[in-house]
Amino acid sequence: MYYENAETLSISLPTFLVHFINDYKATYKKQSQSQVIQEALQFLREQEQKRESAEKQSNPFIHKTTGICGGRACIAHTRLTVWNLVVWHQLGLSDQEILAKYPQLTQKDLEAAWNYSAHNRVEIDQDIENNLDEQINN
Secondary structure: OOOHHHHHHHOOOHHHHHHHHHHHHHHOOOOOOOHHHHHHHHHHHHHHHHHHOOOOOOOHOEEEEOHHHHHEEEEEOOOEHHHHHEEEEEHOHHHHHHHOOOOOOOHHHHHHHHHHHHHHHHHHHHHHHHHHHHHOOO
């Protein structure tokens, strides 16, 4: 069904998407509402892929990948989350003990994890809290 204005949709759309649809429709009047929404979603997917790619290039040791470990920050090419390593560290394990526990890691991996944690404290604290909540509820 074609709508004259995206605001009449029965679903709740973010304001930026409503403006995007209206601006896009004003430029390309022949497209249906669903075509515009599909193009907007494709645009958003492309932006997310670009963001993930830029993030990987800016820190080759830490990756956040949708669908892997809930999209949480991990040591590159592993499923070891930064928050998990931080917890080990908080429990008193030294870098050497963590490296012995996870022989696939290097000292550079740990340094990247500590650096990431220091610069993203709120995110890591939230990841730790979320994991504790999951453990309590299971």
